Amino acid sequence: MNRAPLIFLGVFAALAFSWAGLVLAPQIQIGGQGQKLVQGGDTLYPARRSGMAQQGAAVYVSLGCVYCHSQQVQPREWGYDNARGWGKRRSVAQDYLFDEPVQLGARRVGPDLSNVGLRFTNETFFLEFLYNPQMHHPGSTMPPFPFLFDRRRIGKTPSPDALKLPQQFAPEAGYEVVPKSGARKLAAYLVSLQSEAPLFEAPWPKAKRTNAPPAALDTNAPPGTATNAAPATNASAAAATNAPTK
């Protein structure tokens, strides 16, 4: 171990090997993914986000939401995410196809947001929440984002977009709170967070025993051909899941 070039070679090999294993190989395996059909339906998944939601993703990133919110539903057999209603199935690679950048998140100070658009379908809810989280969740440690809103004197007619705030959170008389475009985009993005469609590699759990191979429940194998003739019980729900947001 007294020859620098030899140590260098070893050190190079160690990192190159890990890079090939953790980056290159999965890229070859799943890098070519495209949209695919949801299980038992004819909808392509995932749907592209609307323009507003796409811009909202950038707001989400710039505000650093990821430091408190994850976007990855954990395997069902771990027992908690499903029980909390955060997702019927675990997240798989397919869910993130159009995310740019992918915001998996490593901490859960707040809830997982993978399917928050299914839990709250109304943009107004998110706007109020962003203006002051205490309104809906007293005791929350999520910061309010007043800078995403305009607090302004009411003109001749009140703005139709102004938030309808309860007395406790409302600005003084003669003023109204109107979301700026950043808040609207962010709300559109949050509503678009829906990744529950049943997939071949991540089907919905069956209420009763079915002929589906149990191994399929927790595999996150790369997408194969998606034309699996599974029972079509979930087709309509799956289609609704992917309904584009306004």
Place this chain on the structure above:
Amino acid sequence: MQVSPLTDAPEPGAADAPDRAALPEDQDQSLRAPVLLLLLSSLLWLVAGSLAYVMAFVKLHAPGMMAGAAWLTYGRLHPAATNALLYGFASQAGLAIALWMLARLGRAPLAFPSFAIVGWFVWNLAVPLGIGGILLGDTTGFEWFEMPRYASPALFAAYALIAASALITLAKREEPALYVSQWFLLAALFWFPWVWTVGHLLLAFHPLRGVMQAAVHGWAMNGVATLWLTALSLAIIYYFIPKITGAPLYSRGLAQLGFWTFAICGAWGGLRAGTPLPAWVVSVSVAAGVSMIVPLVANAANWSHTLSGQRNQVMQSLPLQFIVAAAGSYVLTAFLGVLTSARGVSKFTGFTCVATAQHVLLIFGVVGFAVGGAIYYLVPRLAQTEFCCDKAPKIHFYGGLAGLGLATVGLVIGGLVQGAGLSDASKTMIEIIKSTKPWLQLSAAGLLVLTVANGFLAVNFIGVLVKTTRRCVLECVLPELRGSRRQEAQTSMESGLAHAGCCGLEKGLPETALQPEPPRQPPPPALKPAKKRRRK
């Protein structure tokens, strides 16, 4: 003194043995500007970053505080503070000490100090640019790789300049034998640029599609933590334990085991079980994370054997106490890393502040204490000026230890409480937040104590620089301007450093004038001559 058959000559102990006294002066002159500048800015970043980090912690529980300022929102302040600590403090300080160690171990002056100085300048433009970008919302969105596209290449350029100086020093070394620290430095200096460029290229410049970004990010973030910051700190620990005690490293073979398992397993870690990636990738990464137990045990055994019977040395030398604290922090954080890699544990700790505890231990414990010890050892030698007051370094040490202890305990227990809550679906998120609150407040208090303690180091360091500069001006620059030799003698007498020479550049201080150091045992005579050059 234990000498195992595998033991090499104690390179660190012998590197500046008295018979080589002529060299360190050239060496010190080449090292002085780059090392002191890098250390100065790193300590300023440490204080600024710690303050911002504590403030982010407080905001986590007082969400209404200063909520009107977009740039101070938690999601921007926290990453900005982390980046200041990672790239402003830890990386910069690690590089400074790496330059010093490479020159000393290679018995050669620093090659191209001007490269390192220009690198220092660019580095300290790039870091504020990146942090400013994060505060303005230009983040890339990937933890530890948040620096926007206009800052990351500048940081890389700065790094390349400093690393060039370091690697050329290594290549031009006079001492052919490579010591353990040099293995780790050579590796870290190569690993960081790879991890940094691949991370930024595949996340920000040409992002891979979909979840592959998460794979790249897991790999790269683990690279910065393990292959860069931990490797730098291990080099420092491996250098100073034998250097200050005078005892040779217990076993070179064990160090080789530690090094290679660290390199191989360390590079594969980073992906948590449950990540939505192909199962085999996650499994391999989890296995690598768990097998980090091997380098942990190898390193810890090597150090504890080297230190056994050296109790007096440890008690007498404050720098050595810092190094031992860094070693302890490494053991603790690596152990936490092994535990939380395991599938069964990460199920519960995966999304909790146990991970934050690991980051805090890494930055303030492993890197922080290692750098602190190195600074107390090398700065008085480089600056030819002692640190002020016996008490200040002690306050730094014990305050740092207490603060880090509180912060770690708070974050680990808070994380376990949080994990238990998260995995119990009957508990609401608000209830979980309430149950973790006291623990997080404890850790915030600990971090505040730690910040104050580190402030003692920063102020003391600036004091040394001011004293050195003033002496330099009084003794050299002014007399030279006035052409008066008499005055030089006079001011020298006044400052009580009659033999210090001009700016400490001409003559070294007598050893006794330096910071009190335990009497060094003479290098074992049997080992020196017997050592073979170019041993394989």
